[in-house]
Amino acid sequence: YIEAPNPLDPQYAGVIPVADVKLKEHCKALGITGYSKLKKDDLKQAILEVAPDTRFWDEVVAEVEAAATVLSENDMDLCRGVMASVQNHDKASKAFSKGVAERSIYWEDAETGLLCRGRMDYYREDLGIIFDLKSCLDARYSKFQKDILNYHYHQKASWYLDGCRALGLPANGFAWLAIEKEQPYAIGLYMASDEMLQLGRSEMRLMLNQFAECQNSGIWPGYPDEFCTIELPEWARAA
Structure with a gap:
């Protein structure tokens, strides 16, 4: 770069x-x-x-x-700021060491037979932990908690852990390193809970099964075929 x-x-x-x-x-x-x-x-x-x-x-x-x-100059400044913040953070710098960045994995889903793949931001095989680096506007617990659900990060966490397990690789946990995109590039470190991973796994399983069904049938459902009355959203009514 x-x-x-x-x-x-x-x-x-x-x-x-x-x-x-x-x-x-x-x-x-x-x-x-x-x-x-x-x-x-x-x-x-x-x-x-x-x-x-x-x-x-x-x-x-x-x-x-x-x-x-x-x-761009702005993007490069952001990268340098993020890198310096991680290097100067005791826990984050140790997490992103002794591992492999951008490690790709490929496996076959036992239930559907589909070929699956993923690319982990950072994998510590010695710990069995997958680390995911996420930029955000606000790395506080409550804010990043919402980001996880809004952007389906929990699904990705379960996906990668299941992929590692299918390949016989250690998969003991999934962690996010949330780093803010503005100075001073504050960092939040979060481990996915068992409940969060279970929800992600359930949602991924539902979508994976549906994808396999569509591939086998050749039928890819879209939106409802019939007209429906569309209402004003709640925020517009409140206004």
Whole structure:
């Protein structure tokens, strides 16, 4: 990963922007004539004929994108802040050590025969614990508790634990590292309870069985076939 190149960076001082107006200004500065009606590619070619060592901004961007995944300055700042917060947190830094990041697993569901897969954020085989890194606006217990149910994180937790068990891998627990996306990037550490995992497992089983049934029958149910009267939502009535 690399931060997107900044045209104000001194190392790009001699690079020419590729907006038509900028290219034409450069043509004028080089003493090139007849450029007023030329299109971008022709403008660049006219410049190169006079100054063959000229670098253009779109070429710089292409070189960077070919070398690494490009992140915006804001995203890179967020990544650096999150990383520093984790490294400076006693429990979090220890959790994300001695394990494997982005470990993929593949298994066959015993009940349906479906091929299943998952990719764990971080797996500690020595502890049998799967760690999931989640960015959030508020890492407080009550707020992240709602995030778990709203975004179905508990289903994913049960899915990965069941996948590990199907492969004979240690699977003793699932933990979330919730980290806020704004400074000071505060961290909340949470272990999934047995009740939460059981709910996630029940919901996943229902969906997995339905998916298998649809695959076997070729029938994929959508919304009701009949018209129904649609009412105002409660919040609109209250207003």
